[in-house]
Amino acid sequence: MASKYTCLAEQEEPEKPELRILLLGKTGVGKSASGNSILRGKVFRSTASSSSETSECQKETSLFEGQTLAVVDTPGLYETKLTKEEVKREIVRCISFAAPGPHVFLVVIQPNRFTKEEEKTVKIIQEIFGEQAADYTMALVIHEDDVKEETIEEAIKHPDLKDFISQCRGGYHVFNSRNKDPSQVRELLKKINTMIKRNGGCCYTTKMFEEAEKAINTEMEQLEMTVASETAKEGRYKAERRNKFTLGDWDSTVAGAAASTAGVGAGIAAGVGAGIVAGAGIIVQGARVGAAAGVAAGSAEAAGVAVDIAVSVAVKAAILKWKLWDCVTQ
Incomplete structure (x- = not known):
């Protein structure tokens, strides 16, 4: 699905608008700990275990130097324990929490635990959220207190990591996931804001x-x-x-919208016919005007149905992609 580079309603927001960060990555890699460090508080459940502590999307906010940071923590991209229904729920919740769109897809990785499956992460993001999402993707290379940053920079030179980071068009940032020092958050935000400016000053959005x-x-x-x-x-x-989008029945919406499409052509034809009949008693031009009105009415209906189909198919495709990658890792 093509992205749209529009600021939406953000032009009406305060001087420092909300910055929306979507955390993504492998199960147990340290997304929640990183989110806590960014927000400088223990708001996401986090442990040192490699197992997932996040089974559903969670959004938390905090004020940092006059700017609201909104961080969305997500289940692991390779979380195989979730059912299809749970994946569907979390996909739509993730989209709703990040609406009208994230400013950055922050992919959390640990260089000493980087795996082959993680190399596919940017591709997964593109397949779920759209091709241009890579322009808004940044790698958050995390470490803890006992690891020197120079060691991390050396690890990044490994061909696999180097190739992965090159796919993240927003670059990378080395980050201590256990440190609450505001200076490292400041540096991260500086890089994110530079990326946003390069992308036209707006968030990433799709239909x-x-x-x-x-x-x-x-x-x-x-x-x-x-x-x-x-x-x-x-x-x-x-x-x-809780809104119409998060409560949507995406399985039936596609079928229902497709069924509606079958009636749109007949609706347009009926509109044209009615317009001609209405105009026939006056002059031929009247018939044309009436027919045009009929076409417009039918086209409006078609446009509405098209939106339903496009959004529904996109959500279902996102669910399918997430589950497909789950299957690859099993």
């Missing part, structure tokens, strides 16, 4: 993210009418977790 944002805004409007005392932040929190 999936746009539809999720639309559903969130609709849900927020409904919440405002029912809970007047709720703040915009509280409303957004609730709306991101």
Whole structure:
């Protein structure tokens, strides 16, 4: 699915808009610990174990030097324990949490534990979120206190790691996943912001993210009418977790949208016919105007159905890709 380089509603946001970071990577690699370091607090569950502590998407925010950082932690890309339904749920939650789109796909890797399957990560991101997502992808090369940064830089020269990082068009950043020092967060954000400027100053978005944002805004409007005392932040929190997009039945939506398509052609034809009949009693030009109106009405219906199909197919494709890569690693 082609990406759209538009700022959406971000032009109306404060001088320092929210920065959305989507953490991705292999199970147990240290995504949650990295998220905690970025937000400078223990908000994501993290252990030293190689097993996954994250079974569902989680979004947490924190203010850093006047800018809101929103970090979305995700289950491992190679998490084989999730069922198809769980994968479906987490894909749509991930999209909803990052809507209207992430500013960076931050792929967490450990150079001393880098595997063949991790070499495919950028390709997976592209297949799930779109080809141009690689322009917004950065490798977060993590280490702990007992490892010198010079050792990490030397490890990055390994051909496999070097090739992987070259696929991340946002480059890489060496990061201590256990250190809460704000200077390393500052340096990371500096690199992310440089990448954002290079990409036109906007977040990465596709039709999936746009539809999720639309559903969130609709849900927020409904919440405002029912809970007047709720703040915009509280409303957004609730709306991101429960909206038409996250509750969508993507299996039936594709079938239903496809069935609707069959009636669109007939609708256009009926519109043309009605326009001609309406115009026939006046002059031929009237018939043309009426026919054009009929075509426009039918086309509008077709456009709506096309959006349903495109978004539904994209979500289902994302679910399929995630599960396909799961199968490869089993």
